[in-house]
Amino acid sequence: MSKKRTAVILGIVLVGVVAAGATTPAALPRENAVAGGLWTADDTLGEADGLIEEGEAVSPFADDLPAIANLDPELRSAMQNAARAAIDDGIEFVVTSGWRSAAYQQSLLDAAVIEYGSAEAAGEFVLSPEESEHVTGDAVDIGRTDADSWLSQHGAAYGLCQIYANEMWHFELATSPGGDCPAQLSHAGG
Numbered sequence: 001m002s003k004k005r006t007a008v009i010l011g012i013v014l015v016g017v018v019a020a021g022a023t024t025p026a027a028l029p030r031e032n033a034v035a036g037g038l039w040t041a042d043d044t045l046g047e048a049d050g051l052i053e054e055g056e057a058v059s060p061f062a063d064d065l066p067a068i069a070n071l072d073p074e075l076r077s078a079m080q081n082a083a084r085a086a087i088d089d090g091i092e093f094v095v096t097s098g099w100r101s102a103a104y105q106q107s108l109l110d111a112a113v114i115e116y117g118s119a120e121a122a123g124e125f126v127l128s129p130e131e132s133e134h135v136t137g138d139a140v141d142i143g144r145t146d147a148d149s150w151l152s153q154h155g156a157a158y159g160l161c162q163i164y165a166n167e168m169w170h171f172e173l174a175t176s177p178g179g180d181c182p183a184q185l186s187h188a189g190g
């Protein structure tokens with residue numbers, strides 16, 4: 001069987017570069033990082049699972065793609081409103097991961113268990129299909145680094161908050177527009 005390795009995410013170059021300097025694999029923020037991003041070898045997964053191929057620059061307005069279309073409508077509209085405002089500041093969003101099918105999430109978890117050597121270690125970086133906010137359509141991963149910086153400054157105006165300290169690209173609707181974002185968790189599963 002061919003081992004077509006499908007990148008989940010392009011992610012954030014700078015995070016990957018910084019992470020590459022870390023001494024242990026477990027120290028790397030892996031969900032989306034370019035250097036050592038998560039992979040799935042599952043050839044049965046496709047666009048209908050929300051798969052976004054490596055290097056694909058998916059627009060936040062690509063409503064025809066399941067990864068975007070299956071997001072919670074409120075999250076999708078908040079992301080798109082923020083993206084429009086960011087364009088005015090010369091910043092372009094790309095979606096590196098949006099909605100994911102349970103099968104897709106499970107394949108990520110399986111790959112992470114292999115990569116990190118145990119389910120416990122993998123759980124810091126990839127949640128199960130039952131736990132992942134991507135599977136319910138309540139989370140979106142945005143790149144590139146300039147977009148993440150913009151969102152960390154302006155996202156709360158749209159209700160968008162960074163949830164995990166080690167995932168600067170992962171945003172959820174976690175406050176009312178103009179409200180305060182909750183304190184960040186150190187990492188997924190933490």
Ligand SMILES: [Zn+2]
Pocket residue numbers: 031097134139140141167169170171
């Ligand atoms: Zn995410």
